[in-house]
Amino acid sequence: MTYDKPTVRWGIVATGLISSWFVKDIVLERSDAKANHFVQAIGSSSVEKGQNFVKEHLPGKSPTIYGSYQELYTDPNVDIIYIGTPHAFHKQNALNSIAHGKHVLCEKAFTLNAAETREVLNAAKEKGVYIMEAMWTRHFPLVRTLQKLLHKDKVIGEIQRTFCDFAMDMKIAEKGPESRLKNPALGAGTLLDIGIYSLTWSIIGLEPPLGMGEKPLTAAPEKPKILAAQTLSDEIDISTSIILHYADGRQGIATSNAVVKSSSPSFCRIEGTEGVVFVYGRGPSMPDYFTVRKLNGEETKYEFEKPGMGFFWEADAVAVDVAAGRTESTIMPWAETLRVMEILDEARRQGGARFPQDPRN
Structure with missing residues (x-):
């Protein structure tokens, strides 16, 4: 039986340090990779900033670069959005991604407080999309x-x-x-x-x-x-x-x-x-x-x-979950994110x- 690895196209929200670490990792060649990862698009506060990010951290790659997050949310070629903004922006970034039917991997801490976490998880449940807190460890x-x-x-x-x-x-x-x-x-x-x-x-x-x-x-x-x-x-x-x-x-x-x-x-x-x-x-x-x-x-x-x-291990887990039709992780499920x-x-x-x-x- 041949196992075909899932292929996922990532959209990256924000071009800070944590996002640079994430994109460099997921494009590494690995013998144990559980999925094929492509950085499809970058959302930044300006096109110039996005171009500099790609030049420094994704040499040889040519993702679509947007000068706003909104354009990224609406890109039909993006399967999953990675959110690498500061904590206070996670809620709105996640809600915007969910509203456009995108799956989400959101950096930790997931939101600022439990009330915001409930709001985001309820939106994901209603929309039927996958979302996981990026507690990579x-x-x-x-x-x-x-x-x-x-x-x-x-x-x-x-x-x-x-x-x-x-x-x-x-x-x-x-x-x-x-x-x-x-x-x-x-x-x-x-x-x-x-x-x-x-x-x-x-x-x-x-x-x-x-x-x-x-x-x-x-x-x-x-x-x-x-x-x-x-x-x-x-x-x-x-x-x-x-x-x-x-x-x-x-x-x-x-x-x-x-x-x-x-x-x-x-x-x-x-x-x-x-x-x-x-x-x-x-x-x-x-x-x-x-x-x-x-x-x-x-x-x-x-x-x-x-x-x-x-x-890349958390990215693999997301890709495998989405390919299996799951909306939440068994390693970092919604109930655990909320409890933490x-x-x-x-x-x-x-x-x-x-x-x-x-x-x-």
């Missing part, structure tokens, strides 16, 4: 392997605690009020930018995976009790600490900081009754390898080949960070 083979070892093979017994930190000096004090990293109206602060990764690793360590991509999620997993605190500066959080408490006693500690850079090569520690796992890498968004250390001192290192940065956003909302409610777009109670 969950699609890494490293993460999928780790989840199997932890939750199916029980290599360190019953999981008890996780600790994850994402800290990087963002030079916040040097930013102007209009900066994406300084303006609350743009979703500024550590929580939505990097704290979401610390939270994600806590979930990866503490909870069984969502079907390992084998079956749809019918209901959101347990929502743990949240204890959170934030340090605010100019109305944005420059540090956030979240403690997750589960009914059976499992505990997760997730932290983020924009003032210092962590010096530890291991950003995540997962403790079980029979051992501990350490995850290493440039940061929680881009893990490189992990080790499993048993109580008897035996240690095993797990390394993974990763051409490029790893965005609700946890982030609760952390901000307790910590004090607010966005102008938040619902007024």
Whole structure:
């Protein structure tokens, strides 16, 4: 039986750093590719900006370049739209894409708050299109392997605690009020930018995976009790600490900081009754390898080949899902996106960070 890989034509909204990483990754030649990816069109604030983006990041390629997002939404040759704008624009970008019948891969954090997430998911459901939050880390083979070892093979017994930190000096004090990293109206602060990764690793360590991509999620997993605190500066959080408490006693500690850079090569520690796992890498968004250390001192290192940065794995997942007629992912389903956003909302409610777009109670 011959398996034909699906072919998808991407439309790219925005020409910033994250979009450059994404397009360079999906056009890489890979022996393990699950789909054929084509960058069909680029939507930018100007044609000149789009041309410069293609020249720098897609040499030899010739996608259609639009000087507006609206033209991209209406392009009949675009199958799926990738949204790489700042958090505050995700909702409207997604709604506009959905209104024109396009499938969507939207960068994390999916929106600014849970209310916006519900609005977008309801629109996608009504239109019958596919949409997924681009939490790319969950699609890494490293993460999928780790989840199997932890939750199916029980290599360190019953999981008890996780600790994850994402800290990087963002030079916040040097930013102007209009900066994406300084303006609350743009979703500024550590929580939505990097704290979401610390939270994600806590979930990866503490909870069984969502079907390992084998079956749809019918209901959101347990929502743990949240204890959170934030340090605010100019109305944005420059540090956030979240403690997750589960009914059976499992505990997760997730932290983020924009003032210092962590010096530890291991950003995540997962403790079980029979051992501990350490995850290493440039940061929680881009893990490189992990080790499993048993109580008897035996240690095993797990390394993974990763051409490029790893965005192609989430792109492959979207292509396969769409080809199968699904409207949501089994790895990052809508219920999980909403649950994570609700946890982030609760952390901000307790910590004090607010966005102008938040619902007024």
